[in-house]
Amino acid sequence: MLIQFSFKNFKSFREEATLDLSAAKMTEFAERVVTVGSERILPTAAIYGANASGKSNIYNAFEYMSRYVADSFQYGDEEEKFEEFRPTPFLFDSTSPEAESSFEVYFTLPGDKTGKSYNYGFCVDKNGVTEEWLNSKARTARKYSTVFYRGNTEEELDLSGFPKNSRDNIQVALEKQVLIVSLGAKLKIGKCKAIRDWFLANEFADFGDPYTNFFLSRRLPKGFAEDKKVQQNVVEYFSSFDEHIKDFKVEKVPYDGESKEEKYKINALHQKIDSDEMAEIPLGEESAGTLKMFALYPELQEVLERGSVFFIDELNARLHPLLVRNFLLTFLNPAINTNHAQLIFTTYDTWQLSNQLLRRDEIWFVEKDDRGVSNLYSLADFVDEDGSRIRKDESYEKNYLIGKYGAIPVLKTLEVFKNALMQVSQEAGLSSQKKGS
Structure with missing residues (x-):
């Protein structure tokens, strides 16, 4: 299960953004929280925001990370492929376009009875991978231990978590544009394959x-x-x-x-x-x-069977709100979702923004400021103008639509049409005068 996803300097997100699916300490819908080892994990996250706020960029970031893990072993042989697949950094300042972009996940493997959790991430710039790491933590451990670490130089390569022959194979074949996890999976190194396969099991729509x-x-x-x-x-x-x-x-x-x-x-x-x-x-x-x-069925079937993550951008498009709710309830019902699959979705559908359906820590907002920088935050962490946190008995939909939580469009009257109509009317009047004369 996905515990947490963080990324930085990707499209409209200049600073680090974190989507956290670990359960906060709250009482509502406690029965849906899944305990894996020492982790308490939520089955869903709903992401709201105005048009062009950056909601889809969260989807894009997670998809980018997954595709890089799956395919980067090819980029060392064909650098043109990497040229096409460089990450898109934040472009609206003078430093971010040249800086690295980072991606990181905390997660557990489906079917793993040991309760172990993993932390994997990498940084990449226009030339290739600048940093990569994999750590693991046993159920009873307090800290993560290193499986491997890779810095920006050959001296910063620690493969101590692999057998010696695996270390030798990686060192011989590793190139600047290639991730160790991707290469290691290709070389049939068990730990790398398990991480790669976790990404491959997730679905996107x-x-x-x-x-x-x-x-x-x-x-x-x-x-x-x-x-x-x-x-x-x-x-x-x-x-x-x-x-x-x-x-x-x-x-x-x-x-x-x-x-x-x-x-x-x-x-x-x-x-x-x-x-x-x-x-x-x-x-x-x-x-x-x-x-x-019909399009959703194959992915839904596979995600529920695998216990993986289903990330959907604009779930509400062309679907009745009650149908969206029924789809969401599939993931929220432990009797149906027995393998602990997760649904992350972006939406404008405020019907689902209800304390009768979602926990506060399952509701997320994206807001873009006047500099073009997107910010991601949870309703559970939101503090109102009085310095108080949001109560579980509030009307989330009503308060969101009146702007209490932010992340809504700033609307102005469409004066452009008024001015255009006036201009057309004036031109028509001048044309009539000319004909009359």
């Missing part, structure tokens, strides 16, 4: 991106094409919000000699109102909300 929407809506659930039981599971999943789809008809598209992937034609079957027959509708012609829920 950016529903603010039309290309992502297009791709996800065409991704089939595992076993869907050939297994009728899987199709019935999807029907049951749909029935939680729309009972009109009764079944699916799946036909394999004949091979066209070009695509290497198998293609399928999928029709949703609906009951006709005046007979026992079914009406067939191509899945692509279903509503945008239905397609989005």
Whole structure:
């Protein structure tokens, strides 16, 4: 489970930002807190903020870290790939563009009965990795111990947590743009592979991106094409919000000699109102909300099975607020979420901003100041103008919308349209006068 994610100098976040999923000392919804070793971890985090405040950049930062861990072993051989994958630093001052960006996580491994937790992170600039570290802590230990540490010079390389032959292999193959965890996993070093696989197990969905929407809506659930039981599971999943789809008809598209992937034609079957027959509708012609829920199913299935993290940008896009709530309750219900999967999502949907649904430490806000710098903070840590912390019986939605917690847009009247209409009216008047003369 993800305990904490921190990053610095990435896009609109100049200073270090920390998304903390460790449970604060509070009484509400105590039954949903998961205890792993000495850690008490939350199943969800909801991130609110105005348009262009930087919410999506948190998603981007976590996705960037995951992709770098997964793929960086390739960058030593092909430096052009690293050129394309450099992090985007904060650009609106004179020093940050040349400074390094940092990424760090604290987490536990799913299925690990020992209760061990890990701390992994790295710093990277325009030339490559400047620092990388992996530490671990046993259930009963007070401090983290070093597995490896890498500084900016060869003298600052400590691989003491690896067997000697693994240390030798890493030292021979390690390059400036490559992470030790990524390289070590490629070299089949067990500790590195476990960390790499934790990142690979996490899922991402950016529903603010039309290309992502297009791709996800065409991704089939595992076993869907050939297994009728899987199709019935999807029907049951749909029935939680729309009972009109009764079944699916799946036909394999004949091979066209070009695509290497198998293609399928999928029709949703609906009951006709005046007979026992079914009406067939191509899945692509279903509503945008239905397609989005279809797109969410494969990742949801895998995340719940693996006990991994599902990070969704703009979860509320094209979904009814009650449907978003139902999706969220899947993660908040320990009877369903038995493997302790986690949901992190950005949203504008204030229906979910309720003390009847979320704990204060599960609610986060992003606010951008007049310099273009984003700041991330939790409702649990927020102190109002009187110096008091937020009570659990407050109306979070009402107080947020009136600006008590910040992180809302500063609105002005759209005077530009008033001025434009006046100009059009004046020009029309002058044109009439000319015609009259």
